[in-house]
Amino acid sequence: MNSEDTPLRPSGLPPAAATRTRFGAARPARRGFLRAGLTGAAVLGTGVTLGAVPASGASRGTSRRPSTPQEALRELTAGNERWRTYREKHPDETPAVRQTLTSGQHPFAVVLGCVDSRVPPELVFDQGLGDLLTVRTAGEVLDEAVLGSIAYGVLELEIPLVLVLGHQSCGAVRAAVEADISGEELPAHIQYLADQIAPNIDRAKEGDARVDSTIDANIRAVHARLAAEPDLAAKVSAGQLAVVGARYELSDQHVHRLA
Numbered sequence: 001m002n003s004e005d006t007p008l009r010p011s012g013l014p015p016a017a018a019t020r021t022r023f024g025a026a027r028p029a030r031r032g033f034l035r036a037g038l039t040g041a042a043v044l045g046t047g048v049t050l051g052a053v054p055a056s057g058a059s060r061g062t063s064r065r066p067s068t069p070q071e072a073l074r075e076l077t078a079g080n081e082r083w084r085t086y087r088e089k090h091p092d093e094t095p096a097v098r099q100t101l102t103s104g105q106h107p108f109a110v111v112l113g114c115v116d117s118r119v120p121p122e123l124v125f126d127q128g129l130g131d132l133l134t135v136r137t138a139g140e141v142l143d144e145a146v147l148g149s150i151a152y153g154v155l156e157l158e159i160p161l162v163l164v165l166g167h168q169s170c171g172a173v174r175a176a177v178e179a180d181i182s183g184e185e186l187p188a189h190i191q192y193l194a195d196q197i198a199p200n201i202d203r204a205k206e207g208d209a210r211v212d213s214t215i216d217a218n219i220r221a222v223h224a225r226l227a228a229e230p231d232l233a234a235k236v237s238a239g240q241l242a243v244v245g246a247r248y249e250l251s252d253q254h255v256h257r258l259a
């Protein structure tokens with residue numbers, strides 16, 4: 001995901017400025033109250049949220065926090081380029097940022113990634129505190145808690161980007177492929193993961209190629225499932241959200257877009 005090929009750029013999105021209403025309108029009191037409870041932000045009686053605006057401004061210095069799908073993708077692309085070329089900025093870690101974030105949060109991307117210790121989203125995208133709402137499950141497998149967490153980020157925090165991030169050499173995908181071949185039950189709750197990944201197994205391939213191809217197919221399937229969620233799809237149609245599938249290569253630390 002480097003700046004030359006910009007593979008994460010969303011296609012077919014309308015101009016963003018006209019669609020973004022992050023701080024424009026007062027929200028119903030119930031939703032405002034819910035947001036305050038979840039973020040710790042102070043809320044006026046009209047539902048106008050305070051706290052998130054200073055957080056975004058202070059944490060980014062002179063640069064504006066991404067507020068559109070396009071801007072969010074550009075920032076992740078730039079961060080991954082810094083990471084893989086050993087030029088990280090380690091943004092949003094200062095004492096001032098930590099204090100500002102006590103009054104609210106305004107992350108600009110949801111990243112649904114694998115639990116794999118080699119692919120922490122804040123590192124591979126060179127982001128800091130308050131920047132990413134991360135949800136991590138082995139193999140990026142979905143369940144109700146994951147869907148609810150993503151919905152919270154998009155609908156309540158009005159995050160403009162959901163990125164599904166799979167990766168090279170995913171152990172969860174390999175386990176699912178091997179269990180499919182052997183027919184053996186995996187221990188404890190690990191079988192649940194395999195069951196979720198199984199429909200995406202690429203049986204046209206063999207050995208390591210099957211694992212690698214299934215990694216891509218699994219990313220695309222999770223992306224398709226999220227993109228079909230009615231609440232998210234409505235946001236996408238309105239140009240307020242992009243749902244993107246991408247893969248991280250352990251070998252060169254590059255993130256490239258798949259869906």
Ligand SMILES: [Zn+2]
Pocket residue numbers: 114115116138139167169170171172173
């Ligand atoms: Zn993995």
